[in-house]
Amino acid sequence: MATSARSRAVPLLVARRGARSARSFSSESSSSYSKLTTGFSSRISNVQESFFYPVDRVVVNVPATTANLGPGFDSFGFALDVWNRVIVQKSDRFEMVVEGEGEGRISLTEDNLVVQCVRKVLHSLGKEMPPLRFECQNAVPPTRGMGSSSAALVAGLAAGLALGGKDVTTPANKKLLLQLAANEEGHADNVAPAIYGGFQIAFNAEGHWITQRVHIPDGLQCVLFIPDDEMPTTEARAVLPAKIDRKDAIFNIARASMLINCFATSQFDPLRMAMEDRLHQQYRKHMFPFEPIIKDALEAGAHGAFLSGAGPTVLAITGGVGIANVGSDTMSQFLAEVVSDAMVSSAARLGVRGTAHIATPSYFGLHSNGYDRDGEQLW
Numbered sequence: 001m002a003t004s005a006r007s008r009a010v011p012l013l014v015a016r017r018g019a020r021s022a023r024s025f026s027s028e029s030s031s032s033y034s035k036l037t038t039g040f041s042s043r044i045s046n047v048q049e050s051f052f053y054p055v056d057r058v059v060v061n062v063p064a065t066t067a068n069l070g071p072g073f074d075s076f077g078f079a080l081d082v083w084n085r086v087i088v089q090k091s092d093r094f095e096m097v098v099e100g101e102g103e104g105r106i107s108l109t110e111d112n113l114v115v116q117c118v119r120k121v122l123h124s125l126g127k128e129m130p131p132l133r134f135e136c137q138n139a140v141p142p143t144r145g146m147g148s149s150s151a152a153l154v155a156g157l158a159a160g161l162a163l164g165g166k167d168v169t170t171p172a173n174k175k176l177l178l179q180l181a182a183n184e185e186g187h188a189d190n191v192a193p194a195i196y197g198g199f200q201i202a203f204n205a206e207g208h209w210i211t212q213r214v215h216i217p218d219g220l221q222c223v224l225f226i227p228d229d230e231m232p233t234t235e236a237r238a239v240l241p242a243k244i245d246r247k248d249a250i251f252n253i254a255r256a257s258m259l260i261n262c263f264a265t266s267q268f269d270p271l272r273m274a275m276e277d278r279l280h281q282q283y284r285k286h287m288f289p290f291e292p293i294i295k296d297a298l299e300a301g302a303h304g305a306f307l308s309g310a311g312p313t314v315l316a317i318t319g320g321v322g323i324a325n326v327g328s329d330t331m332s333q334f335l336a337e338v339v340s341d342a343m344v345s346s347a348a349r350l351g352v353r354g355t356a357h358i359a360t361p362s363y364f365g366l367h368s369n370g371y372d373r374d375g376e377q378l379w
């Protein structure tokens with residue numbers, strides 16, 4: 001965390017944060033969303049987790065995420081090195097600019113998901129949303145199964161917390177952010193890695209969202225085939241049955257467990273089987289013919305492949321074995337490109353238009369910077 005020149009001139013604790021915010025958070029409404037406490041009460045943390053100087057401009061970076069990984073429906077996800085950046089600045093009027101992915105398609109009005117989240121958080125902190133200028137620089141394609149809605153939610157909620165005076169870099173406020181974002185999304189498999197980075201296993205226990213990081217082997221690469229056509233997650237969830245067969249549950253428990261062991265021990269031989277699923281993929285295949293693309297990726301040498309999130313993107317895993325690191329030699333990239341070509345050819349045979357992208361996982365998630373009204377960096 002960067003320390004500003006102004007902060008350095010006075011004692012650190014007082015300079016970056018202040019008791020003002022701790023008091024203003026005490027008059028919260030009783031609805032579960034509105035309870036913007038971290039759940040941890042201490043005089044020092046109340047001071048440390050809030051800013052002393054009002055934040056004027058926030059820059060938030062949030063990664064794309066891939067969820068499910070086959071059998072880990074609503075539970076597994078990891079972050080990708082594909083980033084959205086949202087810049088929110090106090091202004092004299094509302095303004096929204098969207099550049100990159102989703103440009104011309106994502107709402108430019110106050111019903112934009114990022115704006116809604118900022119307003120919601122500020123409202124919960126007892127504040128009205130001031131006139132703000134939003135600039136969204138998007139690399140995450142919307143509605144393709146790469147966690148665009150989670151990236152938008154996390155960006156908006158984090159920006160709102162920061163503008164409301166909360167330091168989103170503290171563990172307690174990150175935990176709070178996870179609760180808010182997962183409650184909005186209804187599942188935490190995208191939002192947990194979007195916030196914490198890496199591979200996360202996440203679930204809800206007695207009303208609390210819990211997440212834990214899983215090791216990702218060095219040198220792992222992700223080959224994504226991203227169809228041009230969108231597949232809204234709400235539609236892809238509506239086709240899922242309310243109840244499942246016991247043998248399908250057993251099928252998934254065994255594979256999900258082995259998948260975690262594959263990652264934890266860097267043993268990818270069984271990964272192609274460990275990424276099989278019977279909880280969601282079979283019910284979604286009529287929406288988009290992804291199974292032949294998975295099969296062709298595996299035949300081309302991928303360790304495993306799955307429908308990314310609710311689709312339609314298909315993700316294949318390459319690299320990550322032996323000593324190979326991405327960037328240290330060409331071998332992993334050669335294999336990733338062979339798999340990419342196979343997926344593109346497969347999609348072309350099916351008449352599916354789209355593009356391929358080779359990504360690496362991101363070991364870190366949300367990161368941000370804040371500035372005061374003089375443009376001085378606060379963190």
Ligand SMILES: Nc1ncnc2c1ncn2[C@@H]1O[C@H](COP(=O)(O)OP(=O)(O)O)[C@@H](O)[C@H]1O
Binds near residue numbers: 102144147148234310
């Ligand atoms: N960068 C963004 N800014 C604002 N809203 C976004 C952004 N990206 C996605 N969304 C919202 O999320 C919706 C897509 O959500 P969803 O169907 O869950 O797709 P995904 O699988 O990419 O998460 C979009 O229709 C839009 O409302």
Ligand SMILES: N[C@@H](CCOP(=O)(O)O)C(=O)O
Binds near residue numbers: 068308
């Ligand atoms: N577990 C969810 C994941 C949705 O991910 P997204 O990237 O498609 O939003 C599901 O499978 O519905």
